[in-house]
Amino acid sequence: MNQQLKEKLHRTFIEYYGSGDRPVNVFHAPGRVNLIGEHIDYNGGYVLPAALEFGTTLLIGARDDDRISLSSAQFPERAEFAYGQLPGAKSDQWTDYPTGVMVTLQQAGYPLSRGYDLLFHGEIPNGSGLSSSASIEVVTAFALLTLEGHPVDRKQISLWAQKAENAYVGVNCGIMDQFAVANGKKDHAILLMCDTLEFELVPFQTGNYKLVIGNTNKRRGLVDSKYNERRSECETAVNELKAAFPELTLLGQLNRDQFAQHAGLIASETVRKRAKHVIEENERVLQSVQKLKENDLAAFGRLMRESHLSLRDLYEVSCFELDVMVEEALKIPGVVGSRMTGAGFGGCTVSLVREDQIERFVREVGEAYEKATGLEAAFYVCGVGNGAEQIE
Numbered sequence: 318m319n320q321q322l323k324e325k326l327h328r329t330f331i332e333y334y335g336s337g338d339r340p341v342n343v344f345h346a347p348g349r350v351n352l353i354g355e356h357i358d359y360n361g362g363y364v365l366p367a368a369l370e371f372g373t374t375l376l377i378g379a380r381d382d383d384r385i386s387l388s389s390a391q392f393p394e395r396a397e398f399a400y401g402q403l404p405g406a407k408s409d410q411w412t413d414y415p416t417g418v419m420v421t422l423q424q425a426g427y428p429l430s431r432g433y434d435l436l437f438h439g440e441i442p443n444g445s446g447l448s449s450s451a452s453i454e455v456v457t458a459f460a461l462l463t464l465e466g467h468p469v470d471r472k473q474i475s476l477w478a479q480k481a482e483n484a485y486v487g488v489n490c491g492i493m494d495q496f497a498v499a500n501g502k503k504d505h506a507i508l509l510m511c512d513t514l515e516f517e518l519v520p521f522q523t524g525n526y527k528l529v530i531g532n533t534n535k536r537r538g539l540v541d542s543k544y545n546e547r548r549s550e551c552e553t554a555v556n557e558l559k560a561a562f563p564e565l566t567l568l569g570q571l572n573r574d575q576f577a578q579h580a581g582l583i584a585s586e587t588v589r590k591r592a593k594h595v596i597e598e599n600e601r602v603l604q605s606v607q608k609l610k611e612n613d614l615a616a617f618g619r620l621m622r623e624s625h626l627s628l629r630d631l632y633e634v635s636c637f638e639l640d641v642m643v644e645e646a647l648k649i650p651g652v653v654g655s656r657m658t659g660a661g662f663g664g665c666t667v668s669l670v671r672e673d674q675i676e677r678f679v680r681e682v683g684e685a686y687e688k689a690t691g692l693e694a695a696f697y698v699c700g701v702g703n704g705a706e707q708i709e
């Protein structure tokens with residue numbers, strides 16, 4: 318974070334909470350982008366996310382009394398309550414995310430021992446699939462556990478953050494986002510097995526190629542209902558495939574051959590397409606890791622493109638805006654791969670673009686996108702950053 322912003326945030330903190338005679342600590346958790354392996358996390362397979370260089374910063378200072386006070390540089394609402402009396406129900410405001418984390422930590426046997434003032438500052442566009450929610454959850458858990466002197470176990474933090482989002486906020490998300498935000502490492506992608514949480518940091522050395530994230534700025538209208546529909550379609554596929562694999566609990570447990578042999582057990586053609594996506598996408602993740610290790614970016618780019626087509630045609634979670642952005646991206650020379658990333662129906666694309674073409678990419682894809690959709694895109698040229706950390 319640059320010095321100017323840091324000073325500004327300290328000033329805002331004092332404006333909100335007074336200076337007091339106390340240290341103010343600073344923590345940061347990134348956003349994340351999923352490089353490949355989409356709609357796989359709840360199917361117990363492999364995903365390949367990476368932490369971004371921008372995220373959520375938290376300024377936090379202990380108080381003399383028992384009050385917890387929450388504010389954000391991005392939202393006007395504030396919340397205050399006693400640490401011993403955390404709100405039992407959500408308020409449908411942004412404060413649900415950090416409050417949910419505190420409730421979850423308390424339930425896990427880590428209640429707070431004193432009051433705190435918290436000021437969040439986010440650089441991640443909200444609701445665009447770059448996981449600003451996981452970022453604010455993880456930075457909260459990481460900071461509170463650190464300041465309370467408890468063990469800071471990143472795997473455990475990601476599980477608690479996910480629980481806060483599932484049980485308190487009421488969003489049925491998988492584990493990938495919180496895990497990537499907590500465990501990311503600069504210049505590494507994270508190969509994560511979502512069923513067991515085993516993971517491997519894979520060097521992500523892209524040389525003179527850079528990740529360019531394109532935000533469609535399309536409101537993700539359908540995403541919740543369609544997300545739940547896809548989850549239940551995958552459950553149906555598992556249930557029907559059990560005739561051949563009695564032990565099967567998640568689609569990620571099957572390989573392409575096993576699926577090809579028994580796909581006929583799935584009655585609905587739609588459900589069969591969903592399952593085919595999951596099984597092939599899961600294999601694409603492992604192939605991607607292999608290609609990245611061989612430094613074969615062209616092959617990795619091909620897998621990104623296949624992933625997009627599968628999300629568009631088999632899983633059917635893309636939309637006109639995402640498809641236009643990907644198609645226009647692939648017209649620019651020096652683009653090895655491009656795909657939608659995140660849950661779909663809007664949100665972002667991720668492309669791997671040769672450095673000397675980035676300016677042209679942003680200009681030409683942006684213009685063509687606006688012409689086709691009437692929407693203005695935003696682009697973020699981004700390196701891979703670290704997971705949650707204490708800055709001050």
Ligand code: ADP
Nearest residue numbers: 389411437438439443444445446447448449450
């Ligand atoms: P995504 O995780 O894709 O960005 P979500 O809808 O899951 O989208 O989460 C976005 C929500 O998270 C915001 O509407 C807000 O409630 C909360 N949030 C994220 N970042 C901040 C922030 N810096 N300050 C306050 N709330 C935030």
Ligand code: MG
Nearest residue numbers: 448449450451
């Ligand atoms: Mg989210």
